Amino acid sequence: MEDDVTNRSVVERARAVIPGGAQTGLRAQAYDLGEVAFSGARDATLETVEGETFTDYHLAFGPIVLGHGHPEVDAAARETIAEGVLYGAATTPLEVEVAERLVDLIPSAEQVNFCNSGTEATYHAIRLARAYTGNDRVIKFEGCYHGWHDYVDVSVYPPRERVGQRYPESAGMLPEAVKHTEVLPFNDPEAFEEAFEEFDDVAAVICEPIPHSVGCLLPETRFLETLREVTAGNDVPLIFDEVITGFRHSTRGVQHEFGVTPDLTCLAKAMGNGYPVAAVCGREDLMAQASGDNTSGVVISGTYSGHPVGLAAARETLRVLSEEPVVEEISALGERYRAGLADLLADRGIEGRVVGYGSVFSPQFGVTEEPRRYEDVLGLDEGAFSEFARGMRERGHFFTPNPYKRQHISWAHGERELEGYLADADAALGSISVN
């Protein structure tokens, strides 16, 4: 690009050749607060093509757990490239090592298959479960996001009038696929038990143990325990989607914290500190269905699956997460962001709440009760959030203006970032109006 490149010039060129001017619709929402294009990310800071810097609370939707450009993770990726970029046959010592690490860390992991995105991981998990049960019906919960494929991109953000129904999130989804996806309310053990009384053809139950695509719904213990008991009693695989929670909230997955072990687990995001790496792991008999020669049994495939660059990043990220008190420190800091924001809302008499868990937080305006299920997120004041995001962006803090998403903290965030955030949040809150 030429030297006098500006945010506007890059975005204008993007709009001509990339639909919406960004790789995804959610990324394009950043433009709601003004055109912006990035060219650098280091520690807790993002830099635009014009050299403006922001403290980053978006963290690429969460993968950046150690901070942008962690030197040891990046060095591991570079060293791996120097040896060879892609083999695509047999196995490698690196993939064995990372698989062994996951088996050590994640309670449900007896065997592991790598892929490159959370969406692939949930797809593979559902295919394994369908093959095991011989059934078609998948149960998911309202407000949970499991990636964009047709089996699961249903009822993540249904409008109020579509709550309780199957709501395909995209045009172009196959009705046949959506028809087999049953949607139930989160945190409702009775509804779950009733569904199992009604249906004897369930293939899989997939759940985010903490639904983070709606800020944060905290699971009730009885809900998670009921999922486990009922699925075990019916020999139906329970899939935990720990794409966000795994490694960000616990190096052993929140399944370890919550004491509920699923049959299959999907991992991605924080596992590689920003490099494309993901995994489906779980019970040996379920995973072993994919051990054939791709002519029978379950086909799991992918030219780039187990890519050495992602795996080298994962090996190093998991090492740092295991040896250093990363999760404890970012979670403690997260608690202080939440408490600080809650105090500011109270001091200014602003109707709202601060949701979150560990290193994840989000202020939600116009709603006050602690949310238990998806409906409790409906009715939040989107305009007020947008005004808050604008005020924070003007003061040097970056997160997307989507009120249903979340802000993240990395190990590169510290006291300075916390103090700066709360001081600027106080000022930004001073000019919002909540309906």
Ligand SMILES: Cc1ncc(COP(=O)(O)O)c(C=O)c1O
């Ligand atoms: C809980 C959860 N599962 C799955 C996915 C899909 O992962 P990916 O975007 O890597 O395909 C996401 C992405 O945000 C997620 O938050």
